[in-house]
Amino acid sequence: MSEEALRTESISKSFGRVTALRDVSIRLMRGEVLGLLGDNGAGKSTLMKILTGFHRPTTGKIFFEGKEIELKSVSHARALGIEPVYQDLALINEVNVYRNMFLQKELMRNKFFQILDDREMRRLAQEHLKQMRVNIPSVDVEISKLSGGQRQAIAVARSVYANAKVLLLDEPTAAMGVKESAMILDVIRQLKEKAQVAVIIVAHNYAHVFDVCDRVNLLQNGKITFDRATKDTSVEELMGLVLHEMREAREQIEHPKL
Amino acid sequence: MPTEPPKSIPESQATPKRPSRLGVLGRAFLHSREASILIAGILLVIYFQSTAPAFLSWSNIANLVVFAATIAILAAGEVMVIICGEFDLSVGMVYALAPFVMFYAHEAGVPYVLAIVLGMAAGAVVGLINGLITVKLHIPSFITTLGTLFIINGFTLTISGGFPVQPHPDPFIFAVFGGPLGGFPVSQLLWAVAITALFQFILVKTRWGLHTVATGGNLLGASEVGIKIAWIKIGNFMLCSVLGAFAGMLDCFRISSADPLAGGTDYMFRATASAVIGGTLLTGGSGTVIGAFLGAVVLGILSDGFTLSGVSAYTFDMILGGAILITMVINVRLSKLRAAGGGK
Numbered sequence: 171m172s173e174e175a176l177r178t179e180s181i182s183k184s185f186g187r188v189t190a191l192r193d194v195s196i197r198l199m200r201g202e203v204l205g206l207l208g209d210n211g212a213g214k215s216t217l218m219k220i221l222t223g224f225h226r227p228t229t230g231k232i233f234f235e236g237k238e239i240e241l242k243s244v245s246h247a248r249a250l251g252i253e254p255v256y257q258d259l260a261l262i263n264e265v266n267v268y269r270n271m272f273l274q275k276e277l278m279r280n281k282f283f284q285i286l287d288d289r290e291m292r293r294l295a296q297e298h299l300k301q302m303r304v305n306i307p308s309v310d311v312e313i314s315k316l317s318g319g320q321r322q323a324i325a326v327a328r329s330v331y332a333n334a335k336v337l338l339l340d341e342p343t344a345a346m347g348v349k350e351s352a353m354i355l356d357v358i359r360q361l362k363e364k365a366q367v368a369v370i371i372v373a374h375n376y377a378h379v380f381d382v383c384d385r386v387n388l389l390q391n392g393k394i395t396f397d398r399a400t401k402d403t404s405v406e407e408l409m410g411l412v413l414h415e416m417r418e419a420r421e422q423i424e425h426p427k428l
Numbered sequence: 429m430p431t432e433p434p435k436s437i438p439e440s441q442a443t444p445k446r447p448s449r450l451g452v453l454g455r456a457f458l459h460s461r462e463a464s465i466l467i468a469g470i471l472l473v474i475y476f477q478s479t480a481p482a483f484l485s486w487s488n489i490a491n492l493v494v495f496a497a498t499i500a501i502l503a504a505g506e507v508m509v510i511i512c513g514e515f516d517l518s519v520g521m522v523y524a525l526a527p528f529v530m531f532y533a534h535e536a537g538v539p540y541v542l543a544i545v546l547g548m549a550a551g552a553v554v555g556l557i558n559g560l561i562t563v564k565l566h567i568p569s570f571i572t573t574l575g576t577l578f579i580i581n582g583f584t585l586t587i588s589g590g591f592p593v594q595p596h597p598d599p600f601i602f603a604v605f606g607g608p609l610g611g612f613p614v615s616q617l618l619w620a621v622a623i624t625a626l627f628q629f630i631l632v633k634t635r636w637g638l639h640t641v642a643t644g645g646n647l648l649g650a651s652e653v654g655i656k657i658a659w660i661k662i663g664n665f666m667l668c669s670v671l672g673a674f675a676g677m678l679d680c681f682r683i684s685s686a687d688p689l690a691g692g693t694d695y696m697f698r699a700t701a702s703a704v705i706g707g708t709l710l711t712g713g714s715g716t717v718i719g720a721f722l723g724a725v726v727l728g729i730l731s732d733g734f735t736l737s738g739v740s741a742y743t744f745d746m747i748l749g750g751a752i753l754i755t756m757v758i759n760v761r762l763s764k765l766r767a768a769g770g771g772k
């Protein structure tokens with residue numbers, strides 16, 4: 171236990187004049203589930219996309235399994251075992267379920283000509299989705315024919331299938347029903363216990379976070395303002411912190427200090 | 429991809445009464461995008477044959493094949509570019525340029541086979557430039573290729589001085605790349621069919637095809653999973669231009685002449701129309717090469733049929749335009765019907 175999986179040191183990220191992250195340091199151990207909370211626009215997705223290799227940080231360092239690393243691309247991160255589920259899911263509407271499941275990690279019948287092995291991808295996708303009890307009509311339908319929750323389940327199943335060391339889940343249960351999200355949380359718990367997978371979950375649902383996470387970080391205006399084990403805090407405390415920020419903001423509007 | 433019939437019936441959908449295999453294939457065909465365009469083509473043939481009995485004569489079919497084959501080859505490349513979310517206006521100019529590259533290379537002592545490769549390489553360079561400007565400088569490809577369209581045209585006119593040239597290939601080269609067999613444009617037809625088959629295969633069965641669809645269907649999503657969208661786009665621009673170059677050289681051998689004014693925007697628009705008639709969406713993410721081939725055939729039938737029926741050239745364009753619109757409306761209706769019960 172307690173080997174480090176992923177760590178960031180003073181990461182900042184600016185998009186032109188917008189500073190999305192300032193001086194963010196987080197630490198994630200193997201077999202740990204970290205909940206990342208924060209308001210809309212706080213920078214959660216930006217932080218996740220830096221860890222998936224999609225964005226480069228403006229400043230700061232990333233350590234993977236204790237060694238400093240420059241994540242050159244998403245493929246690079248995925249090859250290391252860092253699997254993302256993006257908030258926008260990154261599924262292709264026009265492509266069927268099983269090909270989406272293997273997107274960019276396709277199985278091939280012929281490596282040289284890059285001919286896809288549809289039969290094998292189809293079989294494995296079917297097997298895996300059944301195991302995860304994802305309820306869809308068939309793996310042959312296009313993503314566009316599925317509901318929001320079903321799509322989300324496919325995206326999560328895709329990342330779980332990849333045998334990741336680190337799973338980065340950006341609001342994985344936002345569009346799901348009670349039963350489906352319980353299912354996903356269950357899968358996450360199993361991964362962490364059986365396979366020592368390290369997980370970061372971005373979520374707005376505090377109950378989910380407290381249900382499955384070992385630790386929570388609060389991201390406010392691009393800064394980590396709170397970092398504690400879930401057993402040492404409570405929903406009320408976190409709510410209090412967020413609402414406190416809101417009250418301050420309101421005071422600013424009513425009595426501007428300038 | 430809807431062009432692919434499901435390999436077996438998924439258990440969750442299996443009904444107690446299983447339809448026969450033939451029935452499944454038949455239904456899959458009728459549900460495919462190519463079916464409606466094929467049916468439209470057959471109806472047109474019946475119509476023109478009834479109004480002008482010369483329509484199905486060998487000499488007229490030969491005419492039709494010559495026209496459709498060239499456009500089909502151009503359309504195959506255009507389909508790839510359109511599916512990955514871009515557009516190539518310049519391909520007709522590459523069609524005109526490549527024969528001159530080949531001709532002058534041969535004049536300089538390069539054997540024909542190598543000269544043809546050089547002509548295609550010229551196409552590849554144009555495609556690379558189109559792709560790099562579009563992807564790296566973030567210029568919409570509509571603008572990029574509008575620019576290169578004029579540049580290439582000017583370049584071809586400059587190196588040729590505006591005059592056609594006549595290549596004199598040896599019989600072997602002529603037979604393979606341009607030659608009719610018994611008065612019928614066999615090599616043209618075979619090239620068009622082979623290229624269509626190859627590109628349909630690439631599109632539906634290979635990783636390149638899948639990533640092309642992914643790039644056009646969801647650009648951000650494709651890059652989020654690690655697909656090299658820049659390379660996919662540049663590569664497809666190159667494929668399109670190489671096909672344009674190849675089609676230009678085929679026609680040059682066939683008529684034993686390279687004309688700096690051949691091809692151009694007219695061919696580009698016809699190729700694009702073929703792609704669209706064949707069911708390729710201009711919004712990207714969806715299309716078929718076989719459909720574009722059939723689209724080129726239908727366009728050929730229309731042009732040829734109206735010419736035979738003695739419609740004047742002026743009226744002809746109006747009818748052609750109307751026919752394209754009607755075909756499109758029918759196509760959109762049919763795909764709505766197909767997508768009934770789901771879709772975006």
Ligand SMILES: Nc1ncnc2c1ncn2[C@@H]1O[C@H](COP(=O)(O)OP(=O)(O)OP(=O)(O)O)[C@@H](O)[C@H]1O
Nearest residue numbers: 185188190208209210211212213214215216217257
């Ligand atoms: N690609 C981008 N270009 C410019 N600005 C961006 C980009 N991505 C994010 N931002 C900005 O960075 C800030 C943080 O955005 P981010 O998506 O990380 O928020 P979030 O915490 O995930 O919010 P939500 O809960 O709504 O998903 C926002 O102000 C956003 O406008």
Ligand SMILES: [Mg+2]
Nearest residue numbers: 214215216257
């Ligand atoms: Mg977000």
